[in-house]
Amino acid sequence: MAKSKVVVFEKANQPLEVQEFDIPELKEGCVLVKTVLSGVCGTDPHCWRGQVKGMPVPVILGHESVGRIDKIASDRKTDSVGEPVKEGDLIFWVAGHPCGQCHACVIEKDTTGCIARRSYGWSYSCADYPHLTGGYSEYVFLTARSFFFKIPDSVPAEAAIAFGCGFPTAVRGFDVMGGVQPGESVIIQGAGPVGLSCLVMAKLGGASPIVVIGAPPSRLELARRLGADLTVDISDLKDSESRIQAAKEAVGEVNLVIEATGFPEAVGEGLELVKTFGRYLVMGVFSDLGAVPINPTRIVIKNMRLYGSVFWEPKHLHRVIQLLAAHNDTLSLQDAVTHRYGLAEATSALEDVEGLKCVKAVIDPSL
Ligand SMILES: [Zn+2]
Ligand SMILES: [Zn+2]
Known part of the structure; x- marks a missing residue:
């Protein structure tokens, strides 16, 4: 069985640990993504310090990530706005999953207020299926409920992740x-x-x-x-x-x-x-x-x-990608990525972000 290296957060303030997990079998609607870059969000050190309550440890951090489609279920032919996708395409996925059954989701139609929202990178335990639920990992397994968008070839992965979530x-x-x-x-x-x-x-x-x-x-x-x-x-x-x-x-x-x-x-x-x-x-x-x-x-x-204002919806990420397609030639946001860390260096990444040493830090599992 194919395996993925992951970085696991178990206990506040303890170094993160590199482990190896089995990659689950691809089911209907699912996508296996090979992580290209996962942003180290300013929230991640707060997670690590134990300041974000109720995290179902063990957790794989990383809720803002871009990667290439490694395998895609045969019934899933497009991204979440109907753009055809294939293996090898660079995508940005939405980490959050609203519940679809609460007042915010059903009545307000604004899932940022969802009381039961869960998110890859902090509120799924990697002990549970599909395990690969955070970006600090070689591979991420997107279930059928995940939204994702294709990143146009003109936008570098670094620019897409530069300001992360x-x-x-x-x-x-x-x-x-x-x-x-x-x-x-x-x-x-x-x-x-x-x-x-x-x-x-x-x-x-x-x-x-x-x-x-x-x-x-x-x-x-x-x-x-x-x-x-x-x-x-x-x-x-x-x-x-x-x-x-x-x-x-x-x-x-x-x-x-x-x-x-x-x-x-x-x-x-x-x-x-x-x-x-x-x-x-x-x-x-x-x-x-x-x-x-x-x-x-x-x-x-x-x-x-x-x-x-808190959180965002898939449409806001889609607008970011459109904005980058239109303006990144002049914005050149890829220059904002100043620090790259391999999976084994994830703890240093959290410390450096906490210490404001980086403009933007990313985990690059290929390092
Ligand atoms: Zn964030
Ligand atoms: Zn909800």
Whole structure:
């Protein structure tokens, strides 16, 4: 029986272990994918640190991955939008699986609110069939309920994975708060994949000026290359007051502030930067790091519109792929992949991402 090397997460803060699993037999509707690159999402170190509750360990991490179709069931001839596919094609699959039976799924028709959503890469135990349920693996086994999209030949695998799940997260966030108008001013808090994806969306939407507040310098440099008019390095300006002052002096309060940091403290700061009648989109603080004081008067006095957005649906990933097909010649997002790790180096990858050493880190099982 053919086997796949995988990296297994069993216990918080312990090194991940390389193991070998049998590759299950291909059934109707299923696809066996050979992983090309699996992104190390900013959430992965939180999983590893035990901050994401209820993970059914053992788990194979990796919920943003691209790979080539190795084998495809004879009844499955297209991707999830009817594009013909064959063995060898590069695809991006949707890790999440909504339940289809809850209020969000049935009534709201928005599966991001699904209460029983499961996802490859964190909420399937690799002890259970089909075992190969995360991207930190040579092979991933997509069951019949999985959505996936073909990546056009013009888009390198590195570009598709560059901002990982952050990109469809940003696309959905922009949908939720109604997008940007040309000429609107924007401050983005956070220069990780979500923040940089928001920058791309804001730039393509004609927003100006756009300020990115974040770290480290390598990410801020990429932000400037992608069109940020100003970047503020949080390691230079360590306290909230001085960052607020720097941003206000440069661009004043702005039409739209986007929180993409993952740190709850950023929210109080963001409220100070929004203009009267402006909008604040909060997307980054996904892992629950606790409560922080904020000044709610700002929300009232400024007639602020406040939006939260979590997860994304297959349509948002499809739009990312279309956007890359149209714009990656100029965006050149493949340059954002700065660190590659083999399966055996997955623990270092998590540490480096946690330590903000990478613009984007990927697991490359061929290494
Ligand atoms: Zn993620
Ligand atoms: Zn549901």
